[in-house]
Amino acid sequence: MRAREWIFDRLELAWSTKDVGALTELFTEDCVYEDLALGVRHEGHEGVREFARGVFETMPDFSLTFPVRVVTPERGSSHWVIRAHWNGLFEGVDRTGHAIEFNGLSSYRFSDGKIAHNIDCWNYVQMIDGFGVVPARLAALPHVPGS
Structure with a gap:
């Protein structure tokens, strides 16, 4: 069996319905x-x-969409958008209930119609901006005079 675009529909549904069993399969x-x-x-x-x-613990109302999908029998890639409300701490600051939206790209390698390797790439700075939280390790960097 070879992977086709249907796998993105199933990924989107499993993530958005929080069906860990369907996701794992x-x-x-x-x-x-x-x-x-x-x-x-x-x-x-x-x-x-x-x-x-x-x-799902940090984003209980997590939803995912794949507005762009590319798939071949052996490889795939997608642009995705995640929307949710945060639950708990983010970089040491309680952001419970804070709405967040961020996007990223994923690369997939398929084997026997399933995902063998998934690599997610997303913009962590977008999260920092969305939460209004600067991580302590970044806040501690020395400031450049005149910048």
Whole structure:
């Protein structure tokens, strides 16, 4: 079985309905899921479940759309938009109830009609701006005179 665009419809539905089982089934058992902005890597079905649970804990009304999709039998890519309200701390500041919207790009490698490797790339600065929170590690940088 070869992956086609239907996989994006199923991904969008599984993420937006918070169906961790359906989401996991879209990935190979030995898959790799990487989030470059957060610097994390998850492996296998348990890694996908762990990642999804973390997303749903911090964004309980999480919704995802794929306005742009490109797919071949072996590879795919997408532009995605996430909308949600935050639950809990962001960079040490309670942002519970704060609306957030951000977008990114993902690259996929397929095997036997499932996702074998998923790499997410998104703009962390967009999150900082959206929350109005400057992380302590960035606030601590020395300021350049005249800038």
